[in-house]
Amino acid sequence: MSISLEAIVARHADRDGPLLPILHDVQAEIGAIDAGTETRIAHLLNLTRAEVHGVVSFYHDFKAQADPRPVVHICRAEACQARGIEAMMPAVAAAAGDRVRVETVYCLGLCSVGPNARIGDDLHARLDEGALTKLVERA
Amino acid sequence: MTTVRISDDAVTRACGADKVVSAFEKLGWTVERVSSWGMHWLEPLVEVNGVGWGPVTADRVAEIAEGKADDLCIGPVAAHPFIASQQRLTFARAGKTRPLSLDDYAATGGWAGLDRARAIGGERVLAEMIQSGLRGRGGAGFPAGIKWQTVAKASGERKYVVCNADEGDSGTFADRMVMEGDPFALIEGMAICAHAVGAGQGYVYLRSEYPDAIAKMNAAIDLAADRIAPFRMEVRVGAGAYVCGEETSLLNSLEGKRGEVRAKPPLPALQGLFGCPTVVNNVLTLAAVPHILTDGGAEAYENLGMGRSKGTMPIQIAGNVKQGGLYETAFGVTLRELVYDIAGGTASGRPAKAVQVGGPLGAYIHPDQFDIAFDYEAYTAANALIGHGGIVVFDDTADMAALARFAMTFCAAESCGKCTPCRIGSVRGMEIIERILAGGRKADAVEVLPQMHNVRDAERSLEEQVALLEDLCETMKFGSLCALGGFTPYPVLSALRHWPEDFGLTKQAVPA
Ligand code: FES
Numbered sequence: 071m072s073i074s075l076e077a078i079v080a081r082h083a084d085r086d087g088p089l090l091p092i093l094h095d096v097q098a099e100i101g102a103i104d105a106g107t108e109t110r111i112a113h114l115l116n117l118t119r120a121e122v123h124g125v126v127s128f129y130h131d132f133k134a135q136a137d138p139r140p141v142v143h144i145c146r147a148e149a150c151q152a153r154g155i156e157a158m159m160p161a162v163a164a165a166a167g168d169r170v171r172v173e174t175v176y177c178l179g180l181c182s183v184g185p186n187a188r189i190g191d192d193l194h195a196r197l198d199e200g201a202l203t204k205l206v207e208r209a
Numbered sequence: 210m211t212t213v214r215i216s217d218d219a220v221t222r223a224c225g226a227d228k229v230v231s232a233f234e235k236l237g238w239t240v241e242r243v244s245s246w247g248m249h250w251l252e253p254l255v256e257v258n259g260v261g262w263g264p265v266t267a268d269r270v271a272e273i274a275e276g277k278a279d280d281l282c283i284g285p286v287a288a289h290p291f292i293a294s295q296q297r298l299t300f301a302r303a304g305k306t307r308p309l310s311l312d313d314y315a316a317t318g319g320w321a322g323l324d325r326a327r328a329i330g331g332e333r334v335l336a337e338m339i340q341s342g343l344r345g346r347g348g349a350g351f352p353a354g355i356k357w358q359t360v361a362k363a364s365g366e367r368k369y370v371v372c373n374a375d376e377g378d379s380g381t382f383a384d385r386m387v388m389e390g391d392p393f394a395l396i397e398g399m400a401i402c403a404h405a406v407g408a409g410q411g412y413v414y415l416r417s418e419y420p421d422a423i424a425k426m427n428a429a430i431d432l433a434a435d436r437i438a439p440f441r442m443e444v445r446v447g448a449g450a451y452v453c454g455e456e457t458s459l460l461n462s463l464e465g466k467r468g469e470v471r472a473k474p475p476l477p478a479l480q481g482l483f484g485c486p487t488v489v490n491n492v493l494t495l496a497a498v499p500h501i502l503t504d505g506g507a508e509a510y511e512n513l514g515m516g517r518s519k520g521t522m523p524i525q526i527a528g529n530v531k532q533g534g535l536y537e538t539a540f541g542v543t544l545r546e547l548v549y550d551i552a553g554g555t556a557s558g559r560p561a562k563a564v565q566v567g568g569p570l571g572a573y574i575h576p577d578q579f580d581i582a583f584d585y586e587a588y589t590a591a592n593a594l595i596g597h598g599g600i601v602v603f604d605d606t607a608d609m610a611a612l613a614r615f616a617m618t619f620c621a622a623e624s625c626g627k628c629t630p631c632r633i634g635s636v637r638g639m640e641i642i643e644r645i646l647a648g649g650r651k652a653d654a655v656e657v658l659p660q661m662h663n664v665r666d667a668e669r670s671l672e673e674q675v676a677l678l679e680d681l682c683e684t685m686k687f688g689s690l691c692a693l694g695g696f697t698p699y700p701v702l703s704a705l706r707h708w709p710e711d712f713g714l715t716k717q718a719v720p721a
Contacts, residue, residue, distance in 0.1 A: 085443075086483065089465030094417075094446060121466075128467040128625075130449030131417055147379030148565055148612070149601045152528035153556070176451060176569070176619065177379040178418055180220050181601065182249040182526060182533025191420040195223035 074099065075107065079114045089115065089125055093132055102136035139171045140209040143188040144202075146174045149181035158185065158199045165203040172206065211238050211274075214256040217308070218245035218389050219421040220382070224264065226253035232270035244390030246304030247535030248291055251283065256304075261286035291551065296513065297537045298500045298521050299383075299493060302391045309428055311436075314393040320436065322499035322506070326401045334405040335361060337507040338498070342519030347373055347454075347491030348567065348596045348692065350518075350585045353498075356488060359478040360406040363486035368408040370399050371463065371482060371489045374415040374422070375447050375454040378568025381599035383523040384492035386535055388415070388422040391496065392429035398495035400437040401502055402488055411442040412482070414459050417449055451623040455691045456489040458625055469625045470691045491597070493523060514540035518584045528565075528601035529555045545579040548602055559604040563708070565612075567596025569619055570696035572703035573609065594699060609708035614642045616700040620693060631694025634685040638701065641678045645671060645712050675719055678705070 078095045082088035092111065096103055103111075103126050105119075112119045126132045144162065146155055166172045180186045183195040187202060189209055197205070213233050215226055230240050233255075248254060251263030255273060262273050262281040272278040283289055286304065297303065306313035314320070326334045339354030360368060372395065376384040387395055399411045413430075415423055423446055430442045450468045453459045457471035460482050481487025497520065501507050510520045518540035524547065526533045531553035548554065548561055555561055563573045572593035574581070581591050588595050603612075620635035644650045649668050656664045669677065682698035689695040705712060709719045 087463055087465035090445065090448060090462065094448065124467050125465065128450065128469075129447075132448060145379075148569060148615075149380040149527040149599075151612070151615075152601055152603045152607065175418055175449075176623075177377065177381075178219075179376060179382040179385040179422075180223050181380045181382055181528065181599070182530070183220055183224060183252070184527075186223065188418070193219055193223035193421075195220065 075110055076114065079111065089117075089122070090129075093126060093129075097132055100136075101138075102133050104134055137171055139169060141171045141173055141189070142166070142206050142209050143173050143175045143178075145176070145178050145180075145184065145186045145188075147176040147181075149177070150184035150186060153184040155185040158197075158202055161199050161203050162206055165206040170206055170209050211257070212241055213238050214241045214243045215253060216245035216304070216390075217242035218252075218386060219419070220249050221245055221252045221254070222421070224252045225266065228267040229253050229255065229265050229270060232267040233274070236270065236274050238274065241307060243306060244303050244308050245386065245535075246286060246292060247300065247386065248289065248532070249534040250532045254286070256286055259285050259287065261289070291532060291534070291536070294551070295537050296521050296539050298510070299387065299394070299496050299523055300391070300535060300537045301500070302394070303386070303535070306391070308390050308392060308425060309432065311393070311432055314391075318503070319393055319499070320397060322502035323397050323400050323404075323437070325504065326404050326502050331361060331405045331407070334401065334502065337502065338405070341501045341507040341510040342514075342517070343494065343497055343501060343510065344518070344585065345491055346493035346497070346522070346597065347456075348594065350595070353490060353494050356478055356490070357402060357406050359476070360408075360486045360488050363479050365486045367410075367483070367485045368406055369482045369485055369487040370402045370406070370408045370411040371460070371487055372399055372411065372413040372495055373454065373456060373459055373489055373491050374413050374426075375459060376419075376492070376597070377416060377451040377454045378570075378597050378599055380527040380565065380601035381525050381568055381597045382527070383525050383535060383598065385419055385422050387492050387496045388413075388419070389425050392425050393433055394496045394499055395426075395492055396429060396433050396437060396442065398498035399442065400440050401498050402490070402495065403440045406486075406488055408488070409440065411440060412463055413442065413444045414447060414453070414463055415444055416447040416453075450625075451619075452625045452691070452693055455693065458691070459489065460487065467625070469627045470693075472690060493597075497521075515582065515584050516540075516586055518586070522583060522595070522598050524583070525597075525599040526552045526602075527599060529557055529561075529604045530602045531556050540582075540584050542583045543580050544574060544583075544600070547583075547600060548579065552602065555602060555604045557604045557606075559606065561602055562605040562607050563603045563609060563704075565601045565603070565700065566599070567594035568599055569616065570594070570692060570699060571596050571599075572699040573612065573707065574703070575707040592699070592703065594696065609704040609711040610642065610646055610713075613701045613704040613712075614639060614646075616697055616704075617642060620697040624693060628688070628690040628694060630685045630688035631690070631697075634681055634689075634694060635697060638678065638681055638685070638697070641674055641681065642701075642712075645674050645678070645714070648713060649674070671714060675705070675714065
């Protein structure tokens with residue numbers, strides 16, 4: 071694992087201000103950015119761990135703990151609220167149970183065809199309660 | 210061999226276009242993936258020899274291949290009233306070209322602006338930009354030409370062009386559609402800007418919620434690298450922080466720091482990215498540039514629009530509407546036209562209750578105000594914002610108190626934490642709205658202790674709670690460092706003023 075972390079950092083060596091791209095890759099390839107990882111990234115970039123931790127904890131995309139469960143991102147911003155997402159959330163929670171992690175996002179940029187959800191890089195639009203719970207069950 | 214055109218925009222794909230594509234391929238058709246026309250209620254829209262069908266599902270493909278499926282047919286796409294009534298400049302290519310085809314781009318007038326800019330030199334580019342009257346489309350509406358001039362005049366070895374593509378506002382998607390549908394236009398706009406101000410490096414700061422746009426921009430930058438050289442560009446992906454749409458916070462994020470807002474001055478134009486002079490413009494601003502720089506473009510642009518709002522605005526129609534999508538038109542259109550004529554009313558068929566214009570920090574507009582014209586100054590006068598040009602329509606089932614509370618919750622969740630009015634004010638605002646909704650509150654266990662003799666005995670009346678909320682909003686508006694805390698009062702106060710009954714208040718309880 072320590073090799074791959076160094077490889078990730080090396081990948082971005084010629085960039086200015088490389089911390090965010092590095093953290094994105096670490097999050098994607100290792101699944102989390104825990105305290106030990108922060109320390110090692112800090113060391114490789116000649117930063118303090120506090121600086122790295124400050125960045126990791128600031129952004130919603132970075133997680134301190136890996137979560138192996140499948141994730142469904144559901145938009146609950148205004149345009150999707152106007153198309154009825156809030157009323158579906160109890161059914162979504164029931165369908166997800168503990169098996170699926172349901173995360174809220176504020177807007178997927180598909181606001182004219184909501185309610186919308188995202189699983190990985192797949193986008194789903196025009197969801198009604200049935201379609202959305204099915205997505206969650208199959209995630 | 211027959212050819213069908215289907216968009217590969219994220220909206221189209223989310224509505225199931227890929228299945229429709231494979232159904233056509235199975236029949237032996239050639240499928241051309243083009244950009245989206247912006248008629249989202251018809252997606253997936255398929256186009257054969259200029260005639261469109263939509264929304265199409267895979268099981269209707271065989272009929273369409275035979276020229277049938279009349280119930281889905283909309284006739285010639287370009288003549289559809291939704292398209293024909295627009296004035297498309299930024300979205301002139303929408304629906305017509307393959308997003309990543311350099312040939313299509315060049316054949317539709319691409320690179321003409323850049324070539325001309327290089328020929329006439331930086332000084333004249335700046336003069337034409339100022340003449341066009343183009344104002345930043347990200348929300349603040351600052352004249353782009355003036356900003357460029359400041360950067361051009363600033364001294365410094367290194368200068369940057371940064372494109373703000375962190376389109377976090379709900380109800381907006383025009384940036385995404387530019388990046389997915391016409392990425393070279395944005396690249397050309399940035400290259401023109403770099404030429405005018407003397408920048409060598411450009412960044413597109415793109416939100417992580419847009420995977421399709423990230424892929425397209427990366428591919429387009431690779432393809433156009435030689436064309437824009439020596440200017441270099443790079444995509445940087447955000448990490449889910451709404452506040453990074455604020456320019457100084459975006460710059461911090463680009464530098465690899467927490468996306469905290471910086472105090473201004475210094476202006477980013479003088480000390481921006483890595484302390485160097487930096488142009489930060491929104492996608493729509495930069496994508497409007499190639500057109501302005503064509504021969505006579507600046508003058509034509511200046512003649513569109515009204516008052517000091519020049520040119521066109523790509524308006525994004527979203528929420529509870531029959532016909533949502535992208536509508537680019539000169540400034541001056543009214544909400545009444547947008548909601549009832551262009552969008553065809555609500556999708557639910559119920560009466561429209563409110564329209565939020567300008568994203569989560571924009572005011573809720575009551576149907577009584579629907580005649581106000583789309584114009585920066587007119588909206589400011591009405592205590593509202595145009596923002597990034599998104600309009601979200603709500604029908605009469607909307608609970609305005611819940612939406613006001615949501616505005617505060619959103620601000621609390623997304624606050625960068627640097628300034629107190631935003632970080633703490635939003636939480637207090639949430640609490641006050643809850644208290645109003647609960648009809649007041651009881652003293653808690655600590656407050657009834659004998660030591661707490663300074664606690665007021667009488668609980669605040671509803672009127673006093675409302676006054677407190679207004680007071681807090683005042684503090685947030687004038688005391689916050691950036692628009693997140695500064696504009697959250699817009700949705701809250703507009704909801705309170707126009708729909709007091711949703712808060713359990715009488716009209717009298719809320720001063721106008
Ligand atoms: S508000 Fe849900 S996708 Fe934009």
